[in-house]
Amino acid sequence: MTQNQSTTLRTHLCGVLRAGDAGTTVRLCGWVGRRREHGEHLAFVDLRDHSGIIQCVIDNSVDVRSEWVIAVTGTVRPRPDGTVNPGLDTGEIEIGDCTVEVLNEAEPPPFPVDDRTDADEPVRLRYRYVDLRRPRMQRNLRLRARVNAAIRAAMDRQGFCEVETPLLWAPTPEGSREFSVPARLHHGSFYALPQSPQLAKQLLMVGGVDRYYQIARCLRDEDLRADRQFEFTQLDMEASFATQDDVMGFVTEAVLNAAEAATGERPPDIARMTWADALDRYGTDKPDLRFAMELVDLTAAFADTGVKAFAAPVVKAIGVPGGASFTRSRLDQLTEQAKRAGASGLAWFRVTAGPALEGPLDRFLSESERGRVLEKTGAGEGDLILAVADVYRTACTVLGMLRNALGSPPVGQGPHRYVWVTDFPMFDGVDASGNPQAAHHPFTMPYAEDLPLLDSDPAAVRSQAYDLVLNGWELGSGSVRIHRSDIQSKVFATLGITDADAEARFGFLLGAFRYGAPPHAGFAFGIDRLAAILAGEENIREVIAYPKTQSGADPLTGAPSPLPAATLAELGIRVVVPPGP
Numbered sequence: 001m002t003q004n005q006s007t008t009l010r011t012h013l014c015g016v017l018r019a020g021d022a023g024t025t026v027r028l029c030g031w032v033g034r035r036r037e038h039g040e041h042l043a044f045v046d047l048r049d050h051s052g053i054i055q056c057v058i059d060n061s062v063d064v065r066s067e068w069v070i071a072v073t074g075t076v077r078p079r080p081d082g083t084v085n086p087g088l089d090t091g092e093i094e095i096g097d098c099t100v101e102v103l104n105e106a107e108p109p110p111f112p113v114d115d116r117t118d119a120d121e122p123v124r125l126r127y128r129y130v131d132l133r134r135p136r137m138q139r140n141l142r143l144r145a146r147v148n149a150a151i152r153a154a155m156d157r158q159g160f161c162e163v164e165t166p167l168l169w170a171p172t173p174e175g176s177r178e179f180s181v182p183a184r185l186h187h188g189s190f191y192a193l194p195q196s197p198q199l200a201k202q203l204l205m206v207g208g209v210d211r212y213y214q215i216a217r218c219l220r221d222e223d224l225r226a227d228r229q230f231e232f233t234q235l236d237m238e239a240s241f242a243t244q245d246d247v248m249g250f251v252t253e254a255v256l257n258a259a260e261a262a263t264g265e266r267p268p269d270i271a272r273m274t275w276a277d278a279l280d281r282y283g284t285d286k287p288d289l290r291f292a293m294e295l296v297d298l299t300a301a302f303a304d305t306g307v308k309a310f311a312a313p314v315v316k317a318i319g320v321p322g323g324a325s326f327t328r329s330r331l332d333q334l335t336e337q338a339k340r341a342g343a344s345g346l347a348w349f350r351v352t353a354g355p356a357l358e359g360p361l362d363r364f365l366s367e368s369e370r371g372r373v374l375e376k377t378g379a380g381e382g383d384l385i386l387a388v389a390d391v392y393r394t395a396c397t398v399l400g401m402l403r404n405a406l407g408s409p410p411v412g413q414g415p416h417r418y419v420w421v422t423d424f425p426m427f428d429g430v431d432a433s434g435n436p437q438a439a440h441h442p443f444t445m446p447y448a449e450d451l452p453l454l455d456s457d458p459a460a461v462r463s464q465a466y467d468l469v470l471n472g473w474e475l476g477s478g479s480v481r482i483h484r485s486d487i488q489s490k491v492f493a494t495l496g497i498t499d500a501d502a503e504a505r506f507g508f509l510l511g512a513f514r515y516g517a518p519p520h521a522g523f524a525f526g527i528d529r530l531a532a533i534l535a536g537e538e539n540i541r542e543v544i545a546y547p548k549t550q551s552g553a554d555p556l557t558g559a560p561s562p563l564p565a566a567t568l569a570e571l572g573i574r575v576v577v578p579p580g581p
């Protein structure tokens with residue numbers, strides 16, 4: 001913050017003055033923080049603006065109170081010996097000889113404006129304009145602004161053209177529930193708020209834009225949680241005549257540039273891992289690389305086992321450092337967690353001196369089985385070994401869930417570990433009619449060599465899709481798109497989307513593809529998530545000026561709220577479920 005932020009009403013910001021400014025006459029504007037009476041005639045007032053706090057020594061007859069808006073004219077001077085506050089950037093100085101002008105009085109704030117506030121979130125959101133004055137929120141919003149600026153600069157440098165796309169549009173196939181907006185001029189018809197600019201950006205490629213980006217608002221009517229809001233912001237991009245490697249390069253540049261702008265340090269280049277490897281080693285497609293505890297395969301160790309619990313297609317395990325001290329009830333809870341996640345059970349062994357294994361199953365293990373369990377997991381005395389015997393996918397995902405539960409630091413803490421996850425399966429699970437579901441979206445290009453498998457073994461088809469993961473959070477996804485209508489029809493057929501369906505839902509896109517679609521690929525990553533982690537926050541609401549609560553409400557405005565009858569009539573809408581009590 002080196003720019004001169006003086007205006008007609010102020011000469012300086014509060015937080016930028018230092019000992020070297022002593023003797024300067026300044027006029028500062030801001031909010032009254034703490035006030036402390038000092039002797040018979042004087043009072044100390046902390047004057048606050050977004051840049052920080054400075055102490056002003058005022059005549060105690062002046063009536064200024066918490067959160068009043070004032071202008072102070074005075075002289076910068078060193079604080080008297082012994083009163084320097086090393087905890088404050090301006091702690092060596094104060095403003096003396098002050099004249100105070102009250103610009104606006106204020107009601108007492110609903111909670112103290114400092115970072116130690118323990119106000120509940122609904123109260124913070126109800127009075128967000130007060131909450132935003134807190135240093136933490138100012139820091140977060142400004143960090144986010146730097147992230148945005150750095151992303152724009154990086155995209156610009158790489159030849160991308162910023163294009164805005166419509167918010168009132170047609171449904172986008174990203175797999176989430178959509179928000180609908182009634183069309184006043186077309187009663188009974190609705191716009192969809194886009195889940196992403198996916199279709200618009202692909203059309204831009206047909207339109208010859210070549211390299212598009214947008215800091216785009218996306219809307220998805222999904223249940224809210226720490227990393228999810230109805231509306232969120234993505235860096236959305238698409239490039240023509242580009243491969244997966246090209247796109248990963250463009251995005252890496254934007255993300256690393258943003259990280260550097262936020263933290264002052266450019267992270268190292270981003271490592272890559274295939275989806276299959278991520279599942280195998282971390283039990284998830286969102287591996288948190290801040291800690292080890294990798295999954296190991298014990299299937300061979302138990303190949304000839306006589307222990308029924310281990311007679312399964314696959315046995316996998318993790319070592320939990322220091323976990324031998326877990327109580328029996330904690331271990332029972334973990335077993336319950338594993339079962340809820342789909343495992344038939346959870347085997348555990350404490351590693352005791354020797355090292356030896358201790359647990360409900362240890363006495364059934366052969367000597368060689370014990371040896372191989374210890375060797376494979378690398379566990380030592382004081383550790384815990386958790387093993388799941390099941391089909392491969394279940395063994396991996398259950399242990400991945402336990403690994404995160406036991407090892408993950410809070411998402412915003414510790415190092416920032418980025419990783420690209422590549423080669424996702426094309427399909428993931430089946431829908432209600434038994435058709436495979438697109439793992440990314442239906443416009444994702446399979447690997448050319450896997451195309452024949454679309455008929456014979458869809459589950460084995462890999463797609464040219466890639467995710468960017470940071471500290472166990474999915475930052476974003478992208479893919480090479482299908483630009484040829486024969487492949488698109490084939491994929492639609494596998495997904496159970498008939499030609500008529502496809503025509504009705506995305507006819508405009510398929511139509512456009514008949515007019516010269518270049519090969520293209522793209523990506524989008526969540527700026528809320530990136531900014532939250534870079535700001536050290538656990539919840540994206542801390543980097544959003546006006547977020548909604550978990551139940552989708554906005555305590556500040558009262559939204560959502562019923563509409564007056566006249567508005568409903570104008571929109572041609574009749575509400576059949578009356579509002580609740």
Ligand code: ASP
Nearest residue numbers: 196198477478522523524
């Ligand atoms: N539209 C996708 C998403 O929002 C990203 C992409 O494929 O570009 O996740």
